[in-house]
Amino acid sequence: MNISFPEFQSGSVWMVGAGPGDAKLLTLYAYHALQQADVIVHDALVSDDILKLAPPDCVLETMGKRGGVKSPKQQDITDRLIELANEKKKVLRLKGGDPFVFGRGAEEALPILKENIPVRIIPGITAGIAGSAYAGVPVTDGACNQVISFVTGHDQSGKVPGVNWQALAQSSPVIVFYMPMKHIDIIQTELLKAGRDPKEKVCVVSNATTDQQKHIICDLENCFIEIEKSDMKSPAIMIIGPTVDLAHQLAECF
Ligand code: SAH
Numbered sequence: 001m002n003i004s005f006p007e008f009q010s011g012s013v014w015m016v017g018a019g020p021g022d023a024k025l026l027t028l029y030a031y032h033a034l035q036q037a038d039v040i041v042h043d044a045l046v047s048d049d050i051l052k053l054a055p056p057d058c059v060l061e062t063m064g065k066r067g068g069v070k071s072p073k074q075q076d077i078t079d080r081l082i083e084l085a086n087e088k089k090k091v092l093r094l095k096g097g098d099p100f101v102f103g104r105g106a107e108e109a110l111p112i113l114k115e116n117i118p119v120r121i122i123p124g125i126t127a128g129i130a131g132s133a134y135a136g137v138p139v140t141d142g143a144c145n146q147v148i149s150f151v152t153g154h155d156q157s158g159k160v161p162g163v164n165w166q167a168l169a170q171s172s173p174v175i176v177f178y179m180p181m182k183h184i185d186i187i188q189t190e191l192l193k194a195g196r197d198p199k200e201k202v203c204v205v206s207n208a209t210t211d212q213q214k215h216i217i218c219d220l221e222n223c224f225i226e227i228e229k230s231d232m233k234s235p236a237i238m239i240i241g242p243t244v245d246l247a248h249q250l251a252e253c254f
Contacts (some may be wrong), residue, residue, distance in 0.1 A: 001028075003028060003031045004109075005029065006120065008033065008036040008037065008090045008196065009090070009118065010038075010088045010090055011085050011086070011088045011089070011117065011118075012085060012090065012091070012117065012118040012119070012120065013084075013085050013091045013093055013109075013112050013117060013118070013119045013120075014033050014037070014090075014091070014092050014093065014119075014120045014122060015083050015093045015095065015099050015105055015109055015119060015120070015121050015122065016029075016030045016033050016092055016093065016094050016095065016097055016099070016122040016124065016132045017030065017035075017096075017097055017099050017103070017122060017123050017124015017125070017126075018030060018042070018043075018046045018047075018050050018094050018095060018096055018097070018124055018236050019050075019096075019097060019099040019123065019124045019125040019130065019209070019211045020096065020097055020126070020127040020130050020131050020208050020210075021045075021047040021049075021050075021096075021207065021208065021210035022047075022049075022130075022134075022209035022210060023047065023049040023052075023053065025051050025117075025209060026050060026053075026124075027122070027123070027124065027125070027129055029122045030094075030122055030124060031053065033092055033122060034050075034053050034054050034055075034058075034092065034094075035053075035054075035055060036090055036092075037054065037058050037090050037091070037092035038058060038059065038089040038090045038091070039058065039059040039060075039061065039084055039089050039090070039091055039092065040054055040058055040059070040060050040082070040092045040094050041059070041061045041063050041077070041081060041091065041092070041094070042060065042062060042063070042064065042093075042094040042095075042191070043062075043063075043064030043094065043095050043096045044062060044063075044064035045064060045076075045095075045096030045097075045209065045235060046072070046094050046095070046096055046208060047234050050094075053088075056155070057171060060109075061080070063076070063078075063080060064095075064096075067129050074094045074104065074108070074229060075105060075129065077108060078107075078108055078111045078112065081093055081108065081112055082111070082112055082115050082117060084122060085112070085115075085117045085235075086115075086117075090126065093108065095124070096124075096197070096235075097124055097125065097126040097128075098123050098124045098125065098126040099121060099122075099123070099124065099128045100105065100121070100123070101126040101128065101150065101178075102150075102152050102178050102179070105121060109121065109123060125175075126150075127178065127208055127209075127235070127237055128150050128176040128178060128237055129176075130208065130209055131205045131208030131209060131237045132176060132203070132208075132237065132239050133203065133252075133254065134208050134209045134254045135205040135215040135239075135247055135251060136246065136247035136248070136249070136250035136251030136252070136253065136254065137203050137205075137239050137241065137243055137244050137246065137247050137250070138246060138250070139174055139176060139239070140174065140243070141242070141243045141246065144174065144241065144242040144243050145172075145173035145174045145241060145242065145243065147171060147172045147173065147174070147175045148172065148175075148176065149168060149171075149172035149174070149175045149177070149252050150176050150178065151163060151168065151175055151176070151177050152177070152178050152179055153178060153179040153180035153182060153183050153184075153187065154176045154179055154182050154183055158182065159239055160183050160186050160187075165190040165191065165193065165194040166194045166195075168194070169190075169191050169194030169195055169196050170194065171194065172241075173242055174183070174239065174240070174241030174242070174243050175191075175239070175240050175241060176237060176238070176239050177237060177238040177239075177240075178237055179234070179235075180236065180238035181205070181232075181234050182237055182239065183234075184223065184224050184227055184238070185224045187238070188220060188221075188223050188224045191220060192220065192221065196220055197220070197223035198219060198220055198222065198239070199219050199220070200219070200240060200241070200242075201217055201218070201219065201220070201222045201240070201242075201244040201245055202217070202218055202219070202220050202221075202223040202238060202239070202240045202244065203215055203216070203217045203239045203240075203244045203247060204216055204227055204230075204232055204236055204237070204238045204239075205236060205237055205238075205239075206232045206233055206234070206235065206236035207235065207236075208234075208235075208236075208237065214230075214232055215247075215251075216230045216232065217244060220240060231251065
């Protein structure tokens with residue numbers, strides 16, 4: 001393989017997207033970074049299969065924010081990354097999915113740059129795209145949508161996000177929610193109030209792309225009850241829109 005990668009310098013931080021779970025979805029760039037790192041500071045969402053790819057002498061530290069679980073403060077994570085870089089380590093900050101998609105990538109990178117520590121961002125495959133795909137749901141389809149929206153199910157304080165539901169519902173045929181589980185009842189109510197068809201299909205995919213992947217498809221009007229009954233757990237994404245109808249034909253492709 002003839003690809004030239006930049007040098008992973010001691011005393012720098014590489015912020016790498018690990019994808020949604022399946023190790024096969026790592027980018028070559030991420031794989032290369034894993035081979036070079038002295039220390040990997042990873043999110044709670046990064047799968048064991050991926051961490052196993054690190055060399056035996058590489059130190060692994062878990063440091064990730066996780067809804068509902070006691071997790072380190074953002075400041076603590078940044079401080080630790082700065083500390084390790086100042087010890088002249090090759091510091092790999094490994095994040096689930098893509099660092100810049102609901103991943104606080106910029107929030108972590110900016111204070112590190114302020115300390116004159118070099119940072120390199122390596123994008124990853126985001127759960128909203130690959131997770132949907134693994135359930136057979138394309139996020140766009142020529143016959144269905146020209147617009148797609150990625151929405152977080154809750155803001156940083158855990159509250160329902162300040163979304164203009166009317167505008168969202170009317171302008172975006174396909175909507176992918178990250179972190180939907182906490183407020184599915186409100187998401188359902190708001191989308192119906194904003195005029196979405198009660199019979200429109202919703203797909204929820206949990207632990208997408210891993211061995212524990214589960215998905216259910218139900219109608220918007222009863223998705224809250226159906227998801228409660230299904231015992232699906234986080235991490236999960238929720239897709240609503242006409243492309244969900246394609247899952248019956250495409251789910252077998254993964
Ligand atoms: N930066 C990540 C998103 C982090 S926010 C990315 O680009 O994918 C965390 C949320 O991502 C989870 O609550 C869930 O909504 C989603 N997520 C991450 N991994 C997932 C997985 N394997 N299956 C389903 N959802 C996942």
